[in-house]
Structure formats: structure tokens, C-alpha cells
Amino acid sequence: MSIKKLANGKYLLSIRPWGAKGKQVRKQFTTKQKAINYQKKLLAQEQNEIKTDTRTLIELIDLWFFAHGQTLKSSIDTKNRLLAVANCLDNQVAMHLKPEDYINYRTARLDQGIKSSTLNRELTTFCSMFNELERMGIIHYKTKLLTVRKLKEVKTELSYLTYAQIEILLEQTKQSKNQSLYYVVMLCLSTGARWSEANGITQSNLKSTGVEFLDTKNGQNRFVPITSDLMQLLKGYLQINKNFNSCYSAFRSALERSEIKTPVGQSAHILRHTFASHFIMNGGNILTLQKILGHSSLLVTTRYSHLAPNYLNEATIYNPIEYK
Numbered sequence: 001m002s003i004k005k006l007a008n009g010k011y012l013l014s015i016r017p018w019g020a021k022g023k024q025v026r027k028q029f030t031t032k033q034k035a036i037n038y039q040k041k042l043l044a045q046e047q048n049e050i051k052t053d054t055r056t057l058i059e060l061i062d063l064w065f066f067a068h069g070q071t072l073k074s075s076i077d078t079k080n081r082l083l084a085v086a087n088c089l090d091n092q093v094a095m096h097l098k099p100e101d102y103i104n105y106r107t108a109r110l111d112q113g114i115k116s117s118t119l120n121r122e123l124t125t126f127c128s129m130f131n132e133l134e135r136m137g138i139i140h141y142k143t144k145l146l147t148v149r150k151l152k153e154v155k156t157e158l159s160y161l162t163y164a165q166i167e168i169l170l171e172q173t174k175q176s177k178n179q180s181l182y183y184v185v186m187l188c189l190s191t192g193a194r195w196s197e198a199n200g201i202t203q204s205n206l207k208s209t210g211v212e213f214l215d216t217k218n219g220q221n222r223f224v225p226i227t228s229d230l231m232q233l234l235k236g237y238l239q240i241n242k243n244f245n246s247c248y249s250a251f252r253s254a255l256e257r258s259e260i261k262t263p264v265g266q267s268a269h270i271l272r273h274t275f276a277s278h279f280i281m282n283g284g285n286i287l288t289l290q291k292i293l294g295h296s297s298l299l300v301t302t303r304y305s306h307l308a309p310n311y312l313n314e315a316t317i318y319n320p321i322e323y324k
Contacts, residue, residue, distance in 0.1 A: 003035045011035045053095050053139065057086035060094045063138055064129045073219060078125060085122055094130075095141055099148050102126075106151075116151040123148060158303055159263050159270060160277035172258045178250035183237050185251065185271065187211070191224040192275035192293050195248060195268040203238040206231065213294070222294045280307040 004012050010028045013035040029035040055063075061082045069075050088105050089097065106119050123145065130143035161169065166189065173182040180199075187198040197213045205212050210225035211234075226234075238244075251268055262270045272293070279289055286308075290301040305311060 003032060003039070005032070013039055015039055053141070054093050055095075056091045057089060057094050057097070058083060058091050060133060060139070061086060061129065064133055067136055067138065068132050069129075073215075073217070081122060081125060082129060085126060094143075095139070097144065099144050102145055102148055110151075116153045120150045120153065123150060158273050158277070159266055160274040161260065161270060165258070165260050166274070168258045169254065169260060172254040173251070175257075176247075176250045176254055178245055178247045180237075180241070180244040181247040181250045181254065183234060184244055184247055186230060187226075187234065188268075188271035189275055190226055190230055192272050192279070192289075193224070194272060195251075199244050199247065201234075201238075202243045203235065206235060206238070216294055218294060218296050220294060220296075222291070224292055276301075276304045277307050280304045281309065283309060 002014050004014070006012055006028070010030060011032045011034075012026065012028050014024065014026050016024050027035075027038065029038065061069075061079060064082075065075070065079050069079055072078055085105070088108075089101060092101070102123070106123075109119055110116070127143065127145050130139070130145065133139045134142065170182065170185065173185050176182070184195070184198045187193060187201070188195065191198070191211060191213075193211075193213060194217060197216060201211060201213070205214065207223065209231075210223055212221060212223045214221050216222060248268060255262070255267060266273065276289060276293060279292075280286065286301055286305055287298070289304065290298050293301060295301045
């Protein structure tokens with residue numbers, strides 16, 4: 001905030017009473033004292049607004065959803081997660097929410113077996129909501145949740161299917177009553193597509209030499225080449241059926257029949273890991289893999305780098321015992 005004397009003899013007040021990201025007020029006064037008095041009035045109003053903000057967590061969630069949340073890709077799921085947390089916190093007045101309230105809730109969830117990564121996403125989503133509400137001027141305070149640290153996450157090893165397991169699984173998909181299952185699994189294994197991306201393609205997604213995936217998780221379209229044999233297979237099915245049936249449940253059943261054990265949370269997603277793992281093990285480039293998978297950050301893709309044939313082999317050459 002500042003008060004400056006102008007060339008015309010007046011005083012210019014420039015202030016953001018609702019924070020650095022709030023609305024800026026600029027007003028001229030005939031005397032410096034009048035500018036100071038107006039500044040005090042604005043700051044008093046701001047403090048009064050904060051003290052009288054009795055809106056509950058659910059009320060703010062509804063406001064956030066109307067003003068911003070509904071534009072997000074997973075808008076309904078995100079809102080439902082926020083509402084679930086709000087109800088567990090007894091839907092208290094939002095500005096009175098204390099870090100210890102949230103920590104107690106989180107501890108109870110940990111005792112129920114909820115993973116740290118899930119709870120960290122909840123905290124990030126909640127803080128993002130409050131930050132967005134403040135940015136839009138709907139609230140004029142910073143949530144105390146920003147002081148809560150994320151939990152340490154134990155990184156689980158990414159699992160993938162061997163060639164023998166792939167053959168067993170494909171055989172089970174052919175035996176499924178869901179005729180779409182085999183084609184969707186083949187597409188996932190051949191392109192590294194997420195299950196929803198592969199299950200949602202139609203004939204219009206099939207281009208001359210590959211598949212164009214639209215409306216992906218990060219909002220970016222991407223093109224992945226496929227073999228001519230797979231192209232003909234997909235075209236043959238989609239020309240007759242127009243689109244794939246929903247077949248996630250059928251996949252779970254086929255996986256169970258195959259007796260292949262996968263880590264928790266990696267049922268259909270193991271197909272994506274399988275593509276990426278074999279891509280690197282067979283000599284594929286990590287930067288190319290990033291583009292194929294559609295990762296916005298290379299850091300995510302490097303999870304597979306240890307599978308490269310020559311990964312860190314220089315350790316056997318340049319160590320002080322061998323390198324003389």
C-alpha cells in the first residue's frame with residue numbers, strides 16, 4: 001500500500017486491502033490525511049468481513065464449484081471428495097478450521113488403512129480450493145490448512161506382465177462374453193493408453209497410421225502409431241460396432257481367471273505399466289516414451305529408466321577398482 005503526492009497537488013492512495021491477489025483500490029484525495037483515513041476504513045472493513053465470515057465448508061465448496069470447479073475434468077468426483085471430507089469435519093465454519101482438526105481426521109483415515117498418497121491428494125485439493133476462492137475474492141483470508149505438511153509416501157514398485165502372462169491374459173480376454181474386451185486390452189498393451197482412453201475410442205480416432213487419443217487426463221491430445229495389423233483389427237470391429245462396450249468389469253474377471261496377481265490399485269493400469277516397461281527394456285528412448293504416454297513431466301516417465309538394458313552400467317567401468 002502507498003500514498004503518493006501527485007503533480008496536481010492531490011494524494012493517490014494505492015492499496016490491496018484483501019491481499020496481494022485481491023482487488024486493487026486506487027483513489028485520489030485532496031489531503032494526505034483524508035487518504036490515510038480512507039485507508040484505515042478499508043482495512044477495518046476487510047477485518048470485519050473476515051470476522052463475520054460464518055460460511056461453512058460445504059457452502060464454500062458449492063461456491064467454488066459454481067465459480068471454478070465445474071470447469072475441471074473430474075469436476076463431480078472432485079466435488080464429492082471435498083464434500084466427504086467436509087462432512088467428516090462436521091461441516092464447521094470454514095475460516096475456523098484448525099490444522100489439528102484436519103490432522104485428527106487424517107489420522108483416523110490412516111487407521112482405516114487409507115494410503116498416504118490418497119490423503120495427500122485430499123489435502124492438496126482442499127488447499128487448492130481455498131487458494132482459488134481467495135484469488136477470486138470470495139474469501140479474504142488464507143486457510144490454516146496451508147501449514148499442514150503432506151505425509152511421507154512409500155513408493156510402490158511398478159509391476160508389469162511378462163510375455164508369458166500377456167499370452168495367458170489375452171487368451172482369457174478372448175473367452176470373455178464382452179466382445180470388446182480383447183480389442184481394448186490389445187490397444188492398451190500396444191500404445192500404453194489408459195483404460196478409459198482406450199475404451200472410449202471410436203472409428204474417428206483411427207488415423208492413417210495410428211490412434212489419436214482425445215480429452216486425455218492432462219487435457220492434451222496425443223497421437224500414437226500402431227501396426228497395420230492392429231489397425232485392421234480395430235477398424236474391422238469399429239466399422240460394425242461403432243464403439244467399444246464398457247468392459248472394465250470384464251477385464252477384472254479375465255484377470256482373476258488368469259490367476260495373475262497384481263499390486264493393489266494396478267489392475268487395468270498394469271497394462272500401461274507393461275507397455276512402458278517393455279518399451280524401455282527393448283531399447284526404447286525415455287523421451288519418446290514420455291510423448292507416447294502423454295506425461296507432462298519427464299520426472300514421471302523416469303520411473304521406468306532402471307529397466308533400460310544399459311542402465312547405470314558405467315558403474316562397473318568407472319569405479320576405482322576397475323578404472324585404473
